[in-house]
Amino acid sequence: MTQYFLKQDVHSIFEDGLLPKLLYICDVDQAYTRLPRIMHSHDDIMEIVFIKEGKGVHVIGERKYDTRKGDLLIYNSHVLHDEMANPDTSMSVYCCGVTNLKLKGLPANHLVSEDVSYVIHSGEYADQIEALLKMMCTQAQEGKTGLVELCNYLLCALISLILQIPQEVRALTNAEESFLSNRIKDYLDENYLEDINLESIAQSLAISPFYLVHVFKEATGSSPIQYIIRRRIGxxxxxxxxxxxxxxxxxxxxxxxxxxxxxxxxxxxVGMTPKKYRQIWTKISK
Incomplete structure (x- = not known):
């Protein structure tokens, strides 16, 4: 028998010892991941997504990622993300929503800093991570006494395990290096729900419509109008x-x-009408 004693003087990763709370957890199969979840963000929630099977394309913040089995996707609060499965593969994921997360040195409901990759390759940790998520799903489904405490402690274990994985420092993209493209994006994010068009955007930023489209498309791969549409649909x-x-x-x-x-x-x-989309996602929540 080997006995291990835990060091009791190790400081908690959570600021002031406050523990995060699990709001929801989903076990999502290919029937739902094949539906694109268009550009959106969460104000007071961060999400952790674990890809169990398949491949996808995810845009998180300013960067596009080709994702695969075993990847962890980190959606910090207020960070835009755009999700689409690879139609040639069957992608299934676990997704959990977290609030009350405060790690030392990071804003509220942020799991990683902005200078590292939002996609973490779990590698040798994959089986442990999947086991924790599966246990959380099972407990949530059974709804027994002590469910909240148990799931929150499992969440703490999950976050602690994720933070043990070496984080990859991400290189700056051309978009992040371009002051003008960032100005355009900031303007669109602030005004996408308003009655704006290419001419009014260009006028507000004091540049020509042609140059506006060129700079933004070069940086993001989409036109300003396409970006507005995806923000609105999201x-x-x-x-x-x-x-x-x-x-x-x-x-x-x-x-x-x-x-x-x-x-x-x-x-x-999205591939279906708004009414049909609501009906499908209503079934998930039941």
């Missing part, structure tokens, strides 16, 4: 999932007075 998805507003109300809230045009854009981007 916001619409969040409203469909998390509120009881009607599709007509949501259409107006994300900047489209014409419900038919909104439905067409949504269907083209």
């Amino acid at each position: 916001e619409a998805q969040s409203l469909l999932i998390n509120t009881d507003y009607s599709v007509t109300q949501i259409s107006g809230m994300v900047g489209y007075d014409n419900i038919s045009y909104f439905t067409t854009l949504f269907s083209k981007t």
